[in-house]
Amino acid sequence: MSNEKLPSRAENYSEWYNQVIQRAELADYAPVRGCMVVRPYGWSLWENIQQALDSRFKATGHVNAAFPLFIPMSFLEKEKEHVEGFSPELAVVTIGGGEKLEEPLVVRPTSETIIGYMYSKWIKSYRDLPLLINQWGNVVRWEMRTRLFLRTLEFYWQEGHTAHATAKEAEEETLRMLDIYTRFAVEDAAVPVIPGRKSNSEKFAGAVHSYSIEAMMGDTKALQAGTSHLLGQNFAKAFNIQYLDMNNELQYCWTTSWGVSTRFIGAIIMTHGDDQGLILPPRLAPIQVVIVPIYKNDEERARVMPVVDKIRAALGSIRVKVDDRSELTPGFKFNDWEMRGVPLRLEIGPKDVEKGSVMAARRDVPGREGKSFLPQENIASSVGALLDTIQSSLYEKARAFRDSHITDVTNYEALTTAVQDGWAHAWWCGSADCENRVKEETKATTRCIPMQQPGGTGKCAVCGRDANEKVYFARAY
RNA sequence: CGGGGUGUAGCGCAGUUGGCAGCGCACCGCGUUUGGGACGCGGGGGUCGGCGGUUCAAGUCCGCCCACCCCGACCA
CATH class of the missing domain: 3.30.930.10 (Bira Bifunctional Protein; Domain 2)
Structure with a gap:
């Protein structure tokens, strides 16, 4: 690493x-x-x-x-x-x-x-x-x-x-x-x-x-x-x-x-994924929760670890990893697990032992904003709820991103502009000639004729002839 | 397959006019550290992509080959 x-x-x-x-x-x-x-x-x-x-x-x-x-x-x-x-x-x-x-x-x-x-x-x-x-x-x-x-x-x-x-x-x-x-x-x-x-x-x-x-x-x-x-x-x-x-x-x-x-x-x-690394959806993540114990010395370690074990046990069927590597600092571990996309991190240190809390940090919300204290009581249900929240906000964020990069276009110029940084949603006459022209001039191809159609008819955004279906044009992997 | 590039430690690189093969990170040991990427000291690790040539001497010069990466034509 x-x-x-x-x-x-x-x-x-x-x-x-x-x-x-x-x-x-x-x-x-x-x-x-x-x-x-x-x-x-x-x-x-x-x-x-x-x-x-x-x-x-x-x-x-x-x-x-x-x-x-x-x-x-x-x-x-x-x-x-x-x-x-x-x-x-x-x-x-x-x-x-x-x-x-x-x-x-x-x-x-x-x-x-x-x-x-x-x-x-x-x-x-x-x-x-x-x-x-x-x-x-x-x-x-x-x-x-x-x-x-x-x-x-x-x-x-x-x-x-x-x-x-x-x-x-x-x-x-x-x-x-x-x-x-x-x-x-x-x-x-x-x-x-x-x-x-x-x-x-x-x-x-x-x-x-x-x-x-x-x-x-x-x-x-x-x-x-x-x-x-x-x-x-x-x-x-x-x-x-x-x-x-x-x-x-x-x-x-x-x-x-x-x-x-x-x-x-x-x-x-x-x-x-973001600039910190991977972000995995909780339902599919190999590790849903990583616990990072925090301590300065053996005495603190002896107080912290029993709470870590208790929390891990309380999380039941949730896929949990305890990062007890002694040779690494907590800061390194935070970055490491963020790179690996673990959706939720729990930090447990001396302060949490005293207060009966754990610090939870959401992978999908970077920095202080994504951090909150959870009570150790009922940890399984509060963590489960947080994972559900992460799952749905990941979807919403991705959907909003996608929708903001789809442009409805009605003419060729708008189509070529749209596919530079997004997808073009356009009427298409169905001819391979129109597909080929777009591909040669912009590298974008038809991705699919979506099941969800607006109904009615329109004019092909490439050639202007009659069209009865809308299609997505985009550059593709 | 065409065009361009790179091959030196696990990774990233340096290596002068041909003259003892190095640096950073990673790795191992000991000690101090630990709530956002710690530090000190000590270590281990190499068929310099391969083969051939020139030379007293090749990572370095020459030839051939190989691999990988990037850009184009094909694709879940």
Whole structure:
């Protein structure tokens, strides 16, 4: 751990991001270019994300399973758009056990194909549907430029794959999962997101429609934080996923897939972090409360520590860490835990022992303003309430920031100005030409066509033709 | 893959005309400290990215290679 201050976000946002991750010990660079090591603190955060999502999946009838890492090359080639989309970024194994392989094996970039193959074996009848399986795992995509969490060659995620009897059910599933992602982002991560549909040029290779949740980072760039795809019958036809309906007629299934990855950790970092470091939402924070004991000598220590132990015990199921490292000063510890984003710090010293109090310092409110004395009585409920307050004020702060950086625009000039430091919300005619013009001239792309539409019609902010949907344009990660 | 840059201790760097490989932080030990990033003293740690060449002598000069970072074309 370095003693030096972080670069400020205003000064160099990407350097701030890289350093926060390393100093907070979320992740480190691996010896292979573009790969990362997720360190215990980062993995613990990921485990909490997994648990929050997994419980929502289970509550909607999904079950977990595990499919292989290796996929025969020929599988990828069965769906035309899919292979075209992914072939530039595949890692391929050509040698196994010292022998050249008969058929190269692809390290999965995503598992639609191999799961489709298995589904064709498992699904015979309408009675087998819907089939609702999720997998937690890792995938590999050989990216050109990489960033910790945001884009690495290998990343961890969950991918849900479902098969349905009708288009309507598949559509409902796609939107149900989009809604689950939205609620996870808002309720668990305190990350405000806009759910919407992707434009044709931004959709998943092989999908009929892709949906995403889009979040605004602290530098106003957009981050796709989760996706849900309606695959139609594309993969069902490529892999013969068929069932007999009630009339004994053979039908193709309708399938979906949806995923959230370790990229979401990047979203949390860049949504909540400040110039002191990370700020983690209480619901997901590996450590919700850190207790720093304060004492000058052994005599004071002997009086303070029993109270520290008592408070820790009283906090019950709240995730608490007592920082009893004797070689460091309290001041150092304050900065250290602020860097790591622990939402609430309790200081307990001789004065608190006398007064029956503890000093509480909110991570989201810097300095004296965020400090208050709490009585030792009923500490669990007052700390619990404070954590809830922090959770909701993090969300409100992020939402206010985002909303103040979204501009409704009606013409091209206003659009190009808006995307310099925020998002543009505009009518769009739906043509790829308009998207391309904006991308070439401003680097901004369409992020999503939000589910929430104003209704009515308007004029495309790029070309002026009739438009019946509004879209967000933004520079994106 | 194109353009630019950097490789010397865990991290950040210095290293003159080619002449004993150093500094700060971190780390280890002892002591004093401790309510917002403590201090003193004493220590440990190196294939100078790799290979080859020039030379009495190479971190330093020459050649080739490799890795990483930044900027562009692709992306959860």
